[in-house]
Amino acid sequence: MAVKPVNVGILQAQMLDRGVYDADEFDAWMAERGWAWRALERGDYGITVDEALVVFTFEDPLRWAETFLFEPDSGDPYRFWDYQRPSMRAWMQDVIHQDGAECGKTREIIALTAWAGCTAMGGRVPNPWSLIAAPQQTHLDEIILALEEQFGVADGAGQKTLIQHFWLKPKRTPHTMHRFLAPNPVRPDKPSIARTYYRPGGHDGEAFRGVHVNAFGLFDEGAKVKSKVIFSEFWRALKPGCRARVYSVPDGDRASEFFRLTQTAVPDLPVGKSGYRLFRWQQTMKPAPFWSAERDAEMVRRFGGRNTPGFQRNVLGEHGQAENPVWPWGSLMPNVVDLPDYRVIKLHADAEADTLSIEVMGVKLSVSDGRKVGTYDTLRDDAIDLAPILRGTDASRRAAMADILRPHIPFTAHGSFWAGGDLGERNDPTELIVSEEVGPVMRDCVRIKLQGFPYHLQEDLIFVLDSLFNHLPFWGVDLGSAGTVVVKDLCTVDRFLDAMFDGRMVGFHFQQNVECIGEDGEALEDDDQRTGERRTLVAPAKHWATQCISARLQAGGYALPYDNDALNAMATQTAREGAKWPIYSKKDDHVPDARRQQMLRKLRALIDEGLGHDLFASGAIERAA
Numbered sequence: 146m147a148v149k150p151v152n153v154g155i156l157q158a159q160m161l162d163r164g165v166y167d168a169d170e171f172d173a174w175m176a177e178r179g180w181a182w183r184a185l186e187r188g189d190y191g192i193t194v195d196e197a198l199v200v201f202t203f204e205d206p207l208r209w210a211e212t213f214l215f216e217p218d219s220g221d222p223y224r225f226w227d228y229q230r231p232s233m234r235a236w237m238q239d240v241i242h243q244d245g246a247e248c249g250k251t252r253e254i255i256a257l258t259a260w261a262g263c264t265a266m267g268g269r270v271p272n273p274w275s276l277i278a279a280p281q282q283t284h285l286d287e288i289i290l291a292l293e294e295q296f297g298v299a300d301g302a303g304q305k306t307l308i309q310h311f312w313l314k315p316k317r318t319p320h321t322m323h324r325f326l327a328p329n330p331v332r333p334d335k336p337s338i339a340r341t342y343y344r345p346g347g348h349d350g351e352a353f354r355g356v357h358v359n360a361f362g363l364f365d366e367g368a369k370v371k372s373k374v375i376f377s378e379f380w381r382a383l384k385p386g387c388r389a390r391v392y393s394v395p396d397g398d399r400a401s402e403f404f405r406l407t408q409t410a411v412p413d414l415p416v417g418k419s420g421y422r423l424f425r426w427q428q429t430m431k432p433a434p435f436w437s438a439e440r441d442a443e444m445v446r447r448f449g450g451r452n453t454p455g456f457q458r459n460v461l462g463e464h465g466q467a468e469n470p471v472w473p474w475g476s477l478m479p480n481v482v483d484l485p486d487y488r489v490i491k492l493h494a495d496a497e498a499d500t501l502s503i504e505v506m507g508v509k510l511s512v513s514d515g516r517k518v519g520t521y522d523t524l525r526d527d528a529i530d531l532a533p534i535l536r537g538t539d540a541s542r543r544a545a546m547a548d549i550l551r552p553h554i555p556f557t558a559h560g561s562f563w564a565g566g567d568l569g570e571r572n573d574p575t576e577l578i579v580s581e582e583v584g585p586v587m588r589d590c591v592r593i594k595l596q597g598f599p600y601h602l603q604e605d606l607i608f609v610l611d612s613l614f615n616h617l618p619f620w621g622v623d624l625g626s627a628g629t630v631v632v633k634d635l636c637t638v639d640r641f642l643d644a645m646f647d648g649r650m651v652g653f654h655f656q657q658n659v660e661c662i663g664e665d666g667e668a669l670e671d672d673d674q675r676t677g678e679r680r681t682l683v684a685p686a687k688h689w690a691t692q693c694i695s696a697r698l699q700a701g702g703y704a705l706p707y708d709n710d711a712l713n714a715m716a717t718q719t720a721r722e723g724a725k726w727p728i729y730s731k732k733d734d735h736v737p738d739a740r741r742q743q744m745l746r747k748l749r750a751l752i753d754e755g756l757g758h759d760l761f762a763s764g765a766i767e768r769a770a
Contacts, residue, residue: 178190209264211224240424241390243424245458248428254288255291271330272340273361277365325341364390366393368396369396395462404713428459470719478517487507488506489506489592491593492598500529505524507524509521510707518707550606554591558617559581564619565741565746566623574595576593587702593610603631607631619750623652628652658683660681687741711736715740
């Protein structure tokens with residue numbers, strides 16, 4: 146049995162006084178090195194007991210912070226709650242924090258930043274440089290002030306702190322940069338000068354330009370970043386080996402980069418395995434009195450209930466749903482099933498680079514902690530020359546499109562096929578969805594996203610896609626500027642006549658009025674105030690299609706894959722009150738609009754069967770099916 150030394154030195158006494166020193170942890174630390182107490186006391190390892198305690202303390206950011214930092218309110222030693230400790234000790238991993246409010250995110254940023262600067266990353270990185278980023282400067286000010294308080298240099302502080310001697314004069318303009326003086330593990334004769342940059346993301350991340358860091362890249366309030374270019378500028382500031390950590394309370398925006406990061410991060414990711422490790426801190430994890438029955442009741446009152454977005458995000462750290470969602474997450478999830486044959490195909494035409502990027506993915510559904518989880522399985526990810534397709538003959542273009550699509554669209558018909566398309570310009574994506582209706586269920590088969598496709602390429606791709614389904618789908622297409630041209634050509638130009646689109650494809654304006662007839666053929670009626678007779682209500686096509694999709698979702702009438710991008714686009718669709726009809730958000734609405742077009746085409750089939758009046762024919766393209 147190891148015998149503990151009597152004289153433990155000043156540092157150990159300080160650790161004991163603060164309740165930090167754990168003899169068993171120190172024993173384990175020495176055992177990792179094959180050291181023994183008596184040999185350490187004799188100096189067999191070229192280091193004294195006190196020096197060993199310094200290394201023991203400096204190597205671990207958690208132990209270091211609880212030894213040297215203090216609570217600004219009380220002056221007591223810094224303490225971390227049990228749920229926070231694993232994250233502090235995962236400093237060598239890339240980490241995503243999806244947390245509730247007031248759970249300790251800022252405290253961790255402060256501790257890691259001070260530790261990295263004062264200890265040279267525990268004696269591992271000389272001259273460590275770190276970047277602390279946030280959407281706005283106001284998010285950074287709290288961190289800057291808290292760190293300066295820890296070093297006793299904040300305005301009006303006037304106090305001596307345990308780490309004050311590490312402090313060097315900072316740079317204040319145009320952005321704050323803290324500097325710290327620490328031992329250099331590589332050049333002991335030359336001190337380590339650490340830097341911590343504080344930069345706001347702004348609208349495009351320009352402030353990150355010119356910053357290159359090798360220690361930490363810490364991004365606070367990541368959910369509030371709405372432009373992906375801000376994160377791309379942040380990533381490029383991180384040199385190889387730099388550890389990235391992104392913190393935020395979710396805000397319900399499933400189209401954000403932060404949401405994507407939380408979906409790719411893995412809880413309990415082992416050290417050494419690539420990827421992001423996910424931490425989920427909730428207010429309910431805090432010990433009393435920070436969380437109690439009284440505090441719980443206060444949060445319920447503050448946010449108006451447990452099931453409100455405010456409570457879900459700020460207390461539980463859940464993404465929750467968007468404010469005023471059109472299709473709440475809870476209405477989508479019961480329709481999500483495992484669809485092994487479903488494919489996502491993304492094609493990006495870059496005429497300047499002369500490339501057609503091709504990405505094909507399947508979707509895998511699993512269950513984790515009682516929740517459905519979807520992951521993409523990449524089946525193809527490459528690029529081919531665009532010029533031969535862009536400028537080739539009709540036959541060569543169609544052959545090239547068929548070569549791309551055919552391997553990923555196995556065709557077996559069991560029911561009716563319905564397709565919807567929201568067609569975009571070169572800089573606006575096109576979304577196509579094809580589903581098969583078997584009995585009461587509409588099962589998704591394929592989703593195709595196109596970017597940079599001129600009209601004639603969109604036409605050829607739709608023709609080829611339709612042919613792979615044996616020219617069976619009934620198409621609904623948005624009559625925007627692109628849709629008007631494409632629908633007209635597909636239905637009238639000789640080279641597409643073999644597909645007979647004029648009998649299956651209908652273009653719709655979302656603003657046109659339609660009769661409110663549901664999929665069951667039943668009409669919504671009301672009394673005509675002028676005549677007193679019953680009449681069928683009419684509504685804008687976009688609104689009525691939305692209502693019918695909602696009804697089908699509530700009845701479990703869809704079989705949807707866990708296609709993250711598509712589900713997130715549906716879940717983030719919001720509506721606000723208009724003068725007469727809801728006004729639907731335009732952000733990331735391409736998938737929802739393709740789904741609406743699909744529904745409008747299905748409703749149009751009721752008109753074709755003689756139910757109701759043909760109010761669909763008020764668009765730019767009028768035809769009889």
